[in-house]
Amino acid sequence: MLNFLTPTKYQVSVKVRNQTLTGTYDVGQWAPFPGMQLLLETVPGRALPIGDDPQYHFVILDDGSMNGYLDKNLDVTVVNPSANTIQISFTDNNPDKAAHIINNIDTVYLQEKLDRKKQSTALSLDFIDQVIADNDKRWRAAEEAQKEFVRRNKTYDVKGDMAALKGNLEKQQEDRQKLQDKLRLLSDISRLMNREQLTRNDDETVADNLPGITELEDPTLIGLLNELDGQQRSLRLTLKSQTDKTFAVQRNQAVIRDTRELLQRQLQQDFQLFQKQLARLDAKDAQLNNKLMAMPEKVTEQDRLQRPLSLYASTYQRLVDRKMDFNIQQAGTTPEFQILSPASPPSEPITPVRLLVYAIGLASGLLLGLGLIATRYLMHNTVTGIGELERGAKAAVLGVIPTYDKEKLEVSRLVVDKNPKASVSEAIRSIRTNLDFISPANKKRIISVTSTISGEGKTFVAVNLGGIIALSGQRVIILDLDMRKPKVNLAFDADNVRGISTILIERHTLAECIQHTGIESLDFISAGPTPPNPSELILNPRFDQMLAELHRSYDVILIDTPPVGLVTDGILIMRKADVPIYIVRANYSRKVFLKNLNRLMSNNQFTKMCTILNDAKAQNAYGYGYGYGYGYGYGNSNTGYGMGYYEESTQAPTLGQKIKSFFS
Incomplete structure (x- = not known):
């Protein structure tokens, strides 16, 4: 305050x-x-x-x-x-x-x-100072290691020393080659000395026959060779005029022998001298090779010691440069943005805008309505009424069975005898009447009832259609051929220990498997134990014999077949039926099932195929207080005469019920 x-x-x-x-x-x-x-x-x-x-x-x-x-x-x-x-x-x-x-x-x-x-720059500078101090410490340690290496090896440049050693080795190899050449030359001189003449022609000298003799660098040896060559020439001249018995020839031969002995001693001295020089070269080569073998390790060690020095030096220079950059940046720190104009209050409120609110409300309402319509349209993929069934199916429509809501049925039951005035009973009577137009009642008939998948109500329709026909005075028997999932025995609260499967394998007779119901002229045969091969049993000739035996005792044989969308047994049975009936359940069977029905009719030539719309909701009822509805048609046309449904008068639906039915 x-x-x-x-x-x-x-x-x-x-x-x-x-x-x-x-x-x-x-x-x-x-x-x-x-x-x-x-x-x-x-x-x-x-x-x-x-x-x-x-x-x-x-x-x-x-x-x-x-x-x-x-x-x-x-x-x-x-x-x-x-x-x-x-x-x-x-x-x-x-x-x-x-x-x-x-x-x-x-x-x-x-x-x-x-x-x-500024804070970021200060932190960066502190970090750089810390890194510089650490780098300087490591740098000093690397320098000390380098100094220790120099003191231990007494050299600053190991690679240069290694190059010098290689040069010395190459020079010694040249010296070795020269000594070996001198030794070979001494051998040649020793071999030549034993010849009678050192030169081939009198105008030649010893140097002409031995070009490398000057490399011996021994004037005494060369002089003795020349002296020996001269003595041999003198001997040859003397022998031309005198015999070897003369004093002059013998004297020359004695001189030559003395010269040869001197030459032989000189050659021996030179040979020993060169051998000693070659031995000294070998010893020096071994020493240089030992040093050279140790050089790679020293080079590697020196490189390892010098590498951190260059790294620390370059790192130190970069850090110093970076520190200078940060100091310059901190000295000239300026903001990265500029205020172009200060804030100014508006002259009038900016929200709410009345016109915009109205426009948004109107647009939201339109979009919501269109979205609901689109959702309803896209989710509508099932058959909902008789109109869709007539448009989508080529088969004749026998009638419509309304939803039975008198009691909740856990399994299919016979209800036409208990509720004769219910709309379900009247609808099935209408189907019975329409059925007479396709197959007259005065002839014995085989009627099959099937559907695309389980749950569409074929057993309920078969049981109650059989009951309605039986109530009209005809003898009816219901056969449960859905041996994989039998349900007819459940409709009459009967057991299923024997039935169609045991008849076809001839374990029981037909009379042993017929079971009676509460309606006098209505019997049924359950499916029996589930066999591993229902399709093969239906193809068994015993099945046709069973139908023939039943024809003699019953007016109508009504067969509850398996769903044709799951197994092929139903198609095999429908080929034997006079009137095949296809069940479509409202708001359950998909529209694509009607395409399967049309394909089934085209592929198998089912000209008398009929359909029944089951579990239809009562909408737009027409009648005289009770709600009658009619449709017309004969044969294979898409209409059929009969009562759509018959039930007690109902009140007009409320607005809430209409909205609920729209979204259902």
């Missing part, structure tokens, strides 16, 4: 929890309270009410209520995506309050954005 004591002073009372806080403050002065601060400013030109009674009241909302209020009324719209422009609006009963909230949202968002950017 707040009241003005003077135009420049006011008193405020705030209730916090269980206590009331009161204070007196000047206009424009902040008033501190637990969890908030209050600032009161006056509007120039407006008089303030001054008095002891509080003139103003306000409510302090909690954070949840305030956030809900803002979320509900705040709206943000993208005005121009290309220009990154948005429009913020706020809806409230007080236009000045809405404008004030928008302007403060801009200011708070601007300041919050700047604070967040």
Whole structure:
């Protein structure tokens, strides 16, 4: 609560929890309270009410209520995506309050954005400093490991040392090759020395026959070879004029022998010298190879030690550059958006718009109605009335059996004898009358009753149609040939221990299986135990014999066949029937079943096929207080004469019942 004591002073009372806080403050002065601060400013030109009674009241909302209020009324719209422009609006009963909230949202968002950017930059800088310190520590450890490697291996460049070793090995290989060439040359000289002459022609020298002799670098050896060559030439000249018995020839031969001995000793000395040099090269090669074998491990170790150094150096440089970028960014932090224009209150309310409300209501009503109609149309996939049955089926319509609602039937029952005046009884009488137009009553007939699937009421129609015909004085027997799912015995509360299946396998006779009912001229034979091969039993000649025996005792043989949409037994039986009847249940049988019926008639030439609409709702009754309905037709036409239904007069349906029937 707040009241003005003077135009420049006011008193405020705030209730916090269980206590009331009161204070007196000047206009424009902040008033501190637990969890908030209050600032009161006056509007120039407006008089303030001054008095002891509080003139103003306000409510302090909690954070949840305030956030809900803002979320509900705040709206943000993208005005121009290309220009990154948005429009913020706020809806409230007080236009000045809405404008004030928008302007403060801009200011708070601007300041919050700047604070967040600075906080983000500061956190990034702290993280970079931490990473730099950690990187520097790891860098120093890597440098120490590198120094230890240099001290241990006494080299800074292992790869260079390895290249030098390879060069030394290659040079030693060349030296080895030279020594081996010298050894081969010594061998050639030793072999040549034993010849009678060192040169082939007198004008040749030893160097001509031994081109590589200069590589021996032994002048003594070369001199001895030349001396020996000269002595041999002198001997050859002497032998041309003297014999080998003369003193001169013998003296020359003695000189040559002495020279050969000297040459042989010199060759032996050179050979030993070169062998020692070759041994020293082998030892040095082994030493260099051992060093070279150890080099790959050292190279790998040095690469492993140098890799972190380059990594830490590049990481340090990137971090320093990144830190500089963040410092520059923090120094020039500016908001990423700009307020193009402050909020301004509208001149008139923006909601509600009366014309728009009316238009939305009208459009919603139309769409709802059209949606209901479309839903009703799309969900309508069953046969609902006699009109749809006549349009969809090629077979003649014998009649319509209304819904039997006198009692709830758990299984199909014989009801025409207990309720002879019910609409169901009259409808079946009408079917009996229409049946006489197709197959006269003065002839014995076989009538089969089938349907597409189970649950369409074929057993109910068969039992009660048989009862109506029997009440007219004809002898009728009902055969339950639905051996997979027998129900006729349930209609008469009888057992099913023997029946059609035991007759066809000749376990029982026909007389043993006939069971009597409450109507004197109506009998039935149940299906019997379920066999594993119903179709094969029907094809058994014994089945035709059974029908022939029954023809002699009964006027009408009424057969309850299996559904033709599930098994083929029903088609086999319908071929033997004089009048095949197809049951269609209203609001249960699908429209596609009528196509199956037409296909069945075309494929099997069922010219006398008839249909009955079962479980039809009584609508638009016509009659004389009792509700008679008629339809006409003969033969294979799509109409049939007879009473549609007959029941006690009913009241006109109410509006609620009409709406319920529309959605049913």
